Structures are given as C-alpha cells and as structure tokens.
Amino acid sequence: MPLDILFLGGTSVDLIQEKGTDKNSPRFLASVGGSTTNSAVIAAKLGLKTAMVSRIGKDTLGDLAVHFLASCRVNTKGIILDPDIRTPIAIANIDPSGNSGYTFYKNTSRSAIVCFKDAPKNLLRHTKILHFGSSFSYQKDTSPEALKYVKFLKKRHVFISFDPNIRPCAIKDKRAARGRVLRLVKLVDLLKISEVDLEFLTGLKDPEKGLKKLRKLSRCEIILTLGSKGSVYLNESLYPRPLSLRAKRSNLIKIPAFKVKIADTIGAGDAYTAGLLYKIVKAGKRRVFDNIGPAMVFASALSAIICTKSGASQGLKNLKQVKTFLKGLLEAKCLQGVFY
Numbered sequence: 001m002p003l004d005i006l007f008l009g010g011t012s013v014d015l016i017q018e019k020g021t022d023k024n025s026p027r028f029l030a031s032v033g034g035s036t037t038n039s040a041v042i043a044a045k046l047g048l049k050t051a052m053v054s055r056i057g058k059d060t061l062g063d064l065a066v067h068f069l070a071s072c073r074v075n076t077k078g079i080i081l082d083p084d085i086r087t088p089i090a091i092a093n094i095d096p097s098g099n100s101g102y103t104f105y106k107n108t109s110r111s112a113i114v115c116f117k118d119a120p121k122n123l124l125r126h127t128k129i130l131h132f133g134s135s136f137s138y139q140k141d142t143s144p145e146a147l148k149y150v151k152f153l154k155k156r157h158v159f160i161s162f163d164p165n166i167r168p169c170a171i172k173d174k175r176a177a178r179g180r181v182l183r184l185v186k187l188v189d190l191l192k193i194s195e196v197d198l199e200f201l202t203g204l205k206d207p208e209k210g211l212k213k214l215r216k217l218s219r220c221e222i223i224l225t226l227g228s229k230g231s232v233y234l235n236e237s238l239y240p241r242p243l244s245l246r247a248k249r250s251n252l253i254k255i256p257a258f259k260v261k262i263a264d265t266i267g268a269g270d271a272y273t274a275g276l277l278y279k280i281v282k283a284g285k286r287r288v289f290d291n292i293g294p295a296m297v298f299a300s301a302l303s304a305i306i307c308t309k310s311g312a313s314q315g316l317k318n319l320k321q322v323k324t325f326l327k328g329l330l331e332a333k334c335l336q337g338v339f340y
C-alpha cells in the first residue's frame with residue numbers, strides 16, 4: 001500500500017502525573033509517545049497514510065503501544081517486538097506552565113533501533129516522505145543507520161524531513177554528536193528545529209543569526225519553533241522566485257503561537273511537524289515553500305490544539321477540528337498580518 005509518510009525513530013510509553021493527585025500517592029496517565037511516533041499518530045488523525053518503524057519490547061507496554069497505533073490507523077508492520085528488550089518509559093514532569101521535562105528509562109541505543117537491513121523494504125519503497133529524528137540521529141551507534149535510510153531514500157527521490165530533537169544534557173561528546181547531526185542535515189529536504197537544537201548546532205541563540213549560519217551548512221529548508229513565541233522561517237528559499245515577489249517579503253517569516261488553555265505541551269513540536277508534512281503531502285513541496293505562511297499557520301494551530309489535553313495526541317480528533325479552529329481564528333481576526 002502506498003504511504004504518505006514513513007516515520008523512523010523511537011516509540012515509548014509516557015507516564016504523565018494527573019493534576020490534583022497527591023505527590024505521595026500520584027496517579028499517572030499512560031500515553032504512547034516518542035517524538036516521531038507522536039508525529040505519526042497526529043498525521044494519521046489528519047487522514048494521511050502513515051507507518052512507523054521502531055523497536056520496542058515484547059511486553060505489556062509494547063502490546064499497548066502497537067494496539068494504540070493500530071487504532072489510530074498507523075501501519076505497524078515496521079515495529080519490531082523484541083523479547084530481549086523492554087518498552088521504554090518516559091516519566092513526564094509537568095511544570096505550572098504546562099511545559100514538560102522527562103526522566104527516561106530505556107534500552108541501549110543500539111538495541112532500541114531497527115537497523116536498515118531489517119526494515120521492511122516494501123515500506124521504504126512505497127513512501128512519499130521519510131521523517132526521522134531524536135537520539136536515533138545523533139547517537140554514535142545509531143546515526144550510521146539513520147544515514148543508510150536517508151541515502152537509500154534520497155536516491156529514490158523521497159522527500160526527507162528531520163527533527164533532531166536534541167537533549168544536550170544526555171550527550172557526553174557534544175562535538176561528535178553535532179557533527180553527526182550536521183552530516184545528516186546536508187542530505188535532508190526539511191529541518192524542523194527547536195531553540196535548543198539551534199543553539200546546540202550553531203552556538204547562537206538569536207533566531208536570524210542562527211538560521212543564517214545553519215543555512216550555510218546545508219541546502220535544506222529550515223523552520224525554527226520557539227514554543228510560546230511561535231515559529232520562524234528564514235526566507236531564503238531553495239526555489240527561485242520572481243524578483244518582484246521576493247522584494248515584497250521580509251527576511252523572516254514569523255507565525256505566532258495561538259493562545260489556548262494549556263493542559264501540557266507534550267507533543268506540541270511533534271504536532272507542528274505533522275502539520276507541515278500534511279501540507280507538503282497535499283500541496284507539494286514547491287507550492288508549500290513558495291508561500292510557507294499558510295502551512296506554518298496550519299502547523300501552529302495543530303500544535304495549539306494538542307496542548308489542550310494531556311498527552312501527545314489526545315487533544316486532536318481529526319482534520320475537521322483543525323479547520324474549525326482556524327475558522328475561529330479568522331473570525332476573531334487573529335490571523336491579520338501574521339504571515340510576514
């Protein structure tokens with residue numbers, strides 16, 4: 001079956017403490033997670049044909065994860081249930097603003113990935129887009145495998161999306177990890193990064209300076225998400241435009257983060273990624289990046305919706321919900337002047 005997007009990365013189970021529970025006897029919500037897995041679920045809820053490639057334990061939590069993904073219509077043929085490992089757990093620590101930090105219980109990086117030689121080739125041969133990222137892309141044992149996937153699919157002219165989702169505190173040799181990420185950046189078509197990623201890769205906090213430096217190191221489109229401050233795109237597109245059109249645009253395209261009542265921010269960035277990829281599937285990369293503003297608005301709206309309920313995907317029902325949310329923004333005149 002042809003796929004819209006193949007997702008490659010880790011799958012875990014998030015344990016999120018329910019609000020109002022006693023710290024001495026807390027109750028937790030179990031939610032299937034992992035950055036690329038979150039994006040796969042959200043894209044599937046938007047109506048895209050998605051598949052996941054990951055390795056988890058052949059255990060109760062692994063069964064839970066596979067059942068959940070299948071119920072969301074994510075193709076699970078690329079998920080390996082391994083009796084020799086345990087399904088990873090991430091305990092989410094939510095602060096008063098809804099932002100999350102994590103404590104991870106997981107396997108060694110090498111045992112937690114699907115090597116390229118073991119991946120279902122029918123999935124690789126029948127996808128329009130590959131999206132991958134997180135520790136799979138920068139760990140010493142796994143980055144070479146990520147590179148194999150990218151090179152194979154690049155030869156098949158598959159659009160490749162990358163979200164490194166870097167956690168500097170978990171990286172011992174930061175210089176080597178930075179080099180591994182940048183090696184992949186040179187091969188992909190879209191790089192979606194956070195403020196943490198930008199500073200780790202460039203040493204710069206300023207969005208415009210950091211994006212310009214990163215653009216010199218790559219030939220891909222780059223979008224920077226800034227949490228509650230929205231998202232930014234450096235308007236130096238790879239696709240040539242008429243001079244008259246270019247002159248009308250500022251150098252940075254900025255889209256705000258839309259205000260909602262936040263339950264937590266788990267999966268917000270992953271939802272943003274899914275929104276961008278949805279637009280690329282539906283409209284094509286050239287059309288999207290020739291006028292990126294509407295796609296960024298859609299992605300930002302999707303990210304806001306995800307924040308309204310606990311967990312990485314529970315806030316989203318379907319595409320209709322996003323359209324209704326966007327209609328509300330238009331009626332409230334919240335989108336006036338936000339594109340440029």
